[in-house]
Amino acid sequence: MTWFTTGLLALSLVLVAPVFAQAPLKIGFGMSLTGPLAGNGKAALIAMQIWAEDLNAKGGLLGRKVELVYYDDQTNPSTVPSIYNKLLDVDKVDLLPIVMQRNMAFMGLFGLNVNSKFDYDRYFQIMPAGPEPAIGWTQGFFDIAMGLSPKPQTIALVGADAEYPALALEGARAQVKRTGLKVVYDKTYPPNTVDFSPIVRAIAATNADLVFVASYPPDSAGIVRAANEVGLKARMFGGGLVGPQFAALKTQLGPLLNGIVNYETYVPDVAAKFPFLEQFLAKYQGRAIREGVDPLGFYLPPYAYAMMQVLEQAIKATGGLDQAKLADYMHAYEFDTFVGKVRFAKNGEWAQPRMLTVQYHSVAGNDLEQWMRPGHVTVLYPASYATGTVKVPYQDNKK
Template identity: 50%
Template sequence: MLDKLKTRILAWTAGTAVAVATTAMVTGGAVAQNKEPIKIGFSMALTGPLAANGKQTLLGMKIWEEQTNAKGGLIGRPVKLVYYDDQSNPSTVPGIYTKLLDVDKVDLVVSGYATNMIAPAMPVVMQKGKTFVTLFGLDVNAEFKYPKYFSVIPTGPRTKPSFTEGLFQVALQQDPKPTTVALVAEDAEFSKNACEGARTNAKDMNLKIVYDRSFPPGTTDFSPILRAVQASNADIVVVCSYPLSSVGIVLAVNEMNYKPKIIGGAMVGLQATVFKQKLGSKMNGFVNYETWVPSDKMMAPAAAFFKTYQAKAGAEGVDPLGYYLGGWGNAYVDALGQAIEGTKSLDDNKIAEYFRKSTFKTVMGEWSYGPGGEWTKSGMMQVQYHNVKDGNDLDQWRGMAVQTVLTPPELATGKVIYPYEKAK
């Protein structure tokens, strides 16, 4: 009888302990979730010509938000993304960041996507003394020299030349070596910066520039421009452009049957699945930058993320693969999250100091910062497209069957098909 009583008491005590512990855990989680969220504000291109890239960036960020909150948030508080559509229009950006900081009272800010959207936010961010983590801005801080600016783009310390350096290196390995260059650039912040870098590369490699012209945004007929380039008889044609212009130039090159020895370089847009599907075989032969590819080496730390992204992409109506900006959208806000946890603070000065001294490990790889808030090492690649099929064969883009990494050597997966027409 006494033994049975002891057993009941022990069982009751153990059950009570479990119940108390469970209640404590639930209550603790509830307290964390009931705290005021950490609000992170930004603009994003959800309409307009940059929307295909902006939307996949946002989905990558939302996945970070969801997974972070599922783990209990940051420093005991949930996180909340607060954002507005900048319509791919730089003129909307200053007003958005003013509203985020003065009306929404966000705790921290990050940038929207692209150089053209980052530059107009800088004066507002600087005036407020906020740390600014930016996504795919090309050398934006060269003019501002803001000490709390940190760029997430794998250009490395040679920011402007990095977009086209690999193309020049590949071209000069051919026999006979090319000697002349044509430069075609859209009159926009990113493309002007990339073209400036291409001029530097041409000079450093003793190549003669025989054509150097820009065209206005919104150009739809590229035939006159390409006829002029063709007349220059340049061996290397470097194009620096934003998505709609990149598509227009690829189409015009094919329609004209223009066959330079090598063409591409800094064409934004060709990395997005929507444009790859649209252009299909017309992309064959182009050599262009990529910031990430689904090679075995690069996919290793990112496989779980892309499985989650691709499961959500259909319902969100975004890029079905997310290889260009889905992963980077996740990575750049994750870097900010690492700094918050690392400092146990939302203080912009402390977070900026953490960025200066730390190495960030993300689904897109590792990086650290040098002067000016740029990466200490470049991760830019030049990739050639080949054997691309027309139609809706999405699977051809899941691996490396229709693209070859040419540079840098440590990431290369094959050799260039040269000249360009042999890959057609």
């Protein structure tokens, strides 16, 4: 992500009217196309390109062809100011303070609790974490846990000493306070950690009922492997592991994911709730395979497309690119998108949280095909999307 959000991907879009009436309507943004987050950036870019192609095939926007203008930020924060000053002066901008200074409408793609630092009234976020993102991000894990009988009593919290894990753990601690759980372990580890066995052994020694982990993909893989090697025992394990949402970790870890309770944004098991996604995913997956990026496309791409749909609908409804009108409209109205109905709260986050909490099961081997069809994920939360109930303890469901 970017340097001020979750470490997954951050994207902002700002619209500027072209000089000539018949010129393309340009949408500009920065994207990580090289560096550690290139896989995320390329996947989101494919989704946005599909949106532009779909829209242009229907006549464009405001009677003009839509053109995406973007630069590679190389997953490097030092490149951001020059990229976004250039985009703003020629087209648009991403860097949040600059966006605020120029009074532009800003949309983010999967940045956790970004606007809490700035309280910018033209900020909008497509990630479905709800009006209190750190709380909404962790809500499902804790609601499911506290529904167990008997109720869990103790919890271990662990995460990297980095931005996303810090925010996720902040939300987890708020949930701990709400539920009255006793914390028996609460530590962070350096981001360059490669051996997670000592950490998992220390957690195992506490005999915690619940183990909540907030980690980036490399750490997630290491922690899951260590949990299996050490023989971690807990009623529930997972929560905020970033990585299992992507094909790479799904296939790398395979059956090691069984029993883990974690978050997702889309899985085939709830396809009936998203009737328009099948067509999009068919387009995305074919292109993604050719371009060597995440071939599933369940995590970021649908929301990248939905983000563009929100902008499209707001522009059409207001009849132009007036930033104040766009922001006012986006605050006031509900949007129909490929990921369902979207309404924004006052702070620009989703008015209602809808992160999925799932449990992986029946994963056999490391092939990708099994993840492309229902049968290996039970959706536990929210209730309106649930396909089953949690099975505990974790160690008895690792098959």
